[in-house]
Amino acid sequence: MRALIIDPALRSKGGHHYNAVLRLQRELSKFGISVSCLASAYADQEIVRDLGCKPTFTKSVYGRDYAEAGEFARNVAETGRQLSRALRLAPAADLLILPCCDQVLAMAVARYLKRRRLLYAPRVVLWLLYGPNYRTATDDPIAAAAANVECRDAFVGLKDSLSTGAGSERRLQAHCETPAMAAFYRTLLDLDVQVTPSPGLVLAGRTAQAERPRSAATVVCIGFANRPKGYRLLPGAIEHVLRCHRDVTFLIHGIVEGSDAEDEQSTFDRLSALGERVVVRQDVLAEEEYTAWLARADLVLLPYDRNVYKTRGSGVFTEAQRLGIPVIATEGCAFAQPAFEGGWGVEIADYTSDGVARAALAALGRLEELSARAGIAARAASDTLDIVLGDAVDAVRTRASAGLAGRARRLIGRNFRARPFAIPDA
Numbered sequence: 001m002r003a004l005i006i007d008p009a010l011r012s013k014g015g016h017h018y019n020a021v022l023r024l025q026r027e028l029s030k031f032g033i034s035v036s037c038l039a040s041a042y043a044d045q046e047i048v049r050d051l052g053c054k055p056t057f058t059k060s061v062y063g064r065d066y067a068e069a070g071e072f073a074r075n076v077a078e079t080g081r082q083l084s085r086a087l088r089l090a091p092a093a094d095l096l097i098l099p100c101c102d103q104v105l106a107m108a109v110a111r112y113l114k115r116r117r118l119l120y121a122p123r124v125v126l127w128l129l130y131g132p133n134y135r136t137a138t139d140d141p142i143a144a145a146a147a148n149v150e151c152r153d154a155f156v157g158l159k160d161s162l163s164t165g166a167g168s169e170r171r172l173q174a175h176c177e178t179p180a181m182a183a184f185y186r187t188l189l190d191l192d193v194q195v196t197p198s199p200g201l202v203l204a205g206r207t208a209q210a211e212r213p214r215s216a217a218t219v220v221c222i223g224f225a226n227r228p229k230g231y232r233l234l235p236g237a238i239e240h241v242l243r244c245h246r247d248v249t250f251l252i253h254g255i256v257e258g259s260d261a262e263d264e265q266s267t268f269d270r271l272s273a274l275g276e277r278v279v280v281r282q283d284v285l286a287e288e289e290y291t292a293w294l295a296r297a298d299l300v301l302l303p304y305d306r307n308v309y310k311t312r313g314s315g316v317f318t319e320a321q322r323l324g325i326p327v328i329a330t331e332g333c334a335f336a337q338p339a340f341e342g343g344w345g346v347e348i349a350d351y352t353s354d355g356v357a358r359a360a361l362a363a364l365g366r367l368e369e370l371s372a373r374a375g376i377a378a379r380a381a382s383d384t385l386d387i388v389l390g391d392a393v394d395a396v397r398t399r400a401s402a403g404l405a406g407r408a409r410r411l412i413g414r415n416f417r418a419r420p421f422a423i424p425d426a
Contacts, residue, residue, distance in 0.1 A: 028389060
């Protein structure tokens with residue numbers, strides 16, 4: 001069996017794309033499956049070496065501005081040409097995994113499969129992490145309208161491309177990170193969409209922390225510093241908290257290079273000037289460093305823009321949940337709803353620096369209670385990626401066995417018709 005992972009946005013270790021592909025490769029290797037990977041044409045050499053991926057695509061979801069009517073068609077055509085070129089001499093994949101799918105990639109894959117005219121269409125497992133217009137909320141009536149039409153057309157094409165060949169079992173497994181996003185896509189695409197966290201690293205549980213004053217606490221904000229992540233609110237908020245709480249430390253990690261907030265470097269300059277209780281890093285963290293930072297966290301700060309994240313998920317939130325770390329997150333963000341409802345999250349009601357500061361101080365004042373409830377949530381949390389991939393692998397193998405049996409029956413039937421039993425002379 002062969003699996004192919006396609007992620008046109010995979011270009012460096014920064015962000016969730018690297019972690020997703022690494023985790024998928026690790027899980028698929030447990031099934032003894034050969035895995036190949038297609039990534040951004042701009043993937044750095046470390047990615048190519050570590051993941052064995054092939055630099056392929058010049059466009060990704062993050063490059064779209066959705067302003068021009070012909071942009072979608074051009075991107076589909078370009079992505080389709082690059083996909084065909086990369087797979088020209090490659091054997092067909094039995095399992096196709098798209099960890100960050102949008103309508104451009106869905107349509108390009110659909111057209112590629114149609115052209116190949118495969119006897120057996122592959123099984124496709126994909127995640128829809130964003131709305132059709134990734135820059136806006138899914139309920140934006142103006143900005144999302146044209147993108148919604150693109151998305152419906154693309155998935156009609158993808159479903160049609162998977163209907164070829166023998167067998168009628170469902171060949172498309174679609175997943176979203178939040179119930180809100182899954183409900184949106186079920187309605188838009190008339191598709192069964194499951195709620196499953198995006199593939200991410202399985203981090204070891206936190207060990208007991210070093211002895212320190214009961215009032216001491218560490219707040220961590222970590223990840224890719226895209227504009228909707230709210231990093232610009234942090235200097236004023238943290239300065240306020242430091243004045244009010246003498247034992248709190250902030251660990252702030254944010255990658256601006258390659259993000260849509262490269263003009264916000266001054267935010268990190270201001271953070272670096274706040275003193276020894278604020279540690280700032282902007283480089284790409286190795287897996288061990290990322291784990292170590294989260295292991296030090298008493299609180300994870302997620303000051304995300306509710307207008308963008310009202311249906312989106314968050315990989316950092318999922319990791320905090322599994323590790324039993326309470327969170328401070330913006331009211332109205334879909335990913336944080338389980339924490340608010342479970343009593344291990346504090347809401348940022350006012351999306352300003354002062355609002356972030358008030359929420360952080362409230363969380364610090366309730367830290368013991370929040371931590372206890374986060375621990376309960378961690379014990380109840382489960383990672384189901386192995387089940388998702390196991391179901392897909394089982395379906396492919398079952399179909400392959402049925403196909404072999406069918407061909408054998410047809411071959412035997414032809415042999416009997418070609419060589420009828422001779423009737424001996426009386």
